[in-house]
Amino acid sequence: MNSAETNLTRYLELENLLNGFFAVFDYCYSKCIKSELEKSQGRPVAACCRDKYYCLYDLPHPAFERLREEREKRYGKPQDQDRQNAVSPCEYHDPFTGCRLGTHKSPICLAFFCRKAIDYLRTEFGDYTYDYLGFNYALEWVLTGDLSEPQYREFRDSIIQMVQKVTKTLPENQFAKQVS
């Protein structure tokens, strides 16, 4: 595997770890989108996806092109998405459930936490360490290969520790077993 493919593989592995974290954290749909839908009496909501963040902050780097190619192979191009009831400029946004991209998100889409989500992480899980801009930059550097090997391992370990901390509250969770 060449280094660009290694970087993409690493990025997707970290995304998989973070997706496990989000599954346990369970904030975006259960605490945000659902309650916004209730408030709007079922009318579609954009929540935090109010721009085309999947490309807005992408770096002009071939690694971002590779990520986009793989995303479009799996989920289709932006212009091919269903835009019925669209409330967000982002074509990958589903007006009733949120992001359609289960994987291959851009770093900013993967890393972003709103203020309320950060507060929830602090109060419910006692985790004060999440810094979404720091995560965004680190994910960018994993993708472009600008993170050294020790820095990559340190970043990966920090994600695993964060997952373990959150999953400790749910001892039966399968993901906790996977990363322990």
Ligand code: SF4
């Ligand atoms: S790609 Fe997904 S997370 Fe990113 S802005 Fe669009 S809907 Fe939101």
